[in-house]
Amino acid sequence: GAGVSQSPSNKVTEKGKDVELRCDPISGHTALYWYRQSLGQGLEFLIYFQGNSAPDKSGLPSDRFSAERTGGSVSTLTIQRTQQEDSAVYLCASSLMGQPNTGELFFGEGSRLTVL
């Protein structure tokens, strides 16, 4: 498909386990974003990748969270030693930088993480 693809769609894990969430952005989009959406909350920014620049990790809530983007395309968000408060929907988005730049982010359907 032509849209942002995320996997898995749903993930249930036990407290203390590590999880990996994958995002495949729209082809040609150089910017990639991860957001977290907790129940009843808005979207919390986690991390932003832009081309070959150093990522903006300012939103990562703890050192248990990390993300990488290989080859400027697919990104993986890793959560180590998961806690129950990590339960949320993790949304990935991509955007086109340079002209024309409408500022619009294109989102995937998210990965719902449940930590038991």
Add this chain to the structure above:
Amino acid sequence: AQTVTQSQPEMSVQEAETVTLSCTYDTSESDYYLFWYKQPPSRQMILVIRQEAYKQQNATENRFSVNFQKAAKSFSLKISDSQLGDAAMYFCAYRSGATGANSKLTFGKGITLSVRP
């Protein structure tokens, strides 16, 4: 840092009627973009409408229009002729327009809109 506030957690509208969703923001910048995104139960966020701060004219997309009040830092969304498919969560978002600025969006907490048949 910029903040986006959506003070109404829920709203309801009768089908075919008009509803307005409120959003305010705080910024010291003069160049920025504002967005309304829709999130249906499928979870995928969809852009509804966008507004460039330098444009005085309010953006319009079919049944959706905004009332952009730059001085008041207000950006409300009006949905006309509401349809059942409009039921969703709506998020207001801000993006800096400054050269070289990070292009991430700052979101409000969202508002759940229900449409009564």
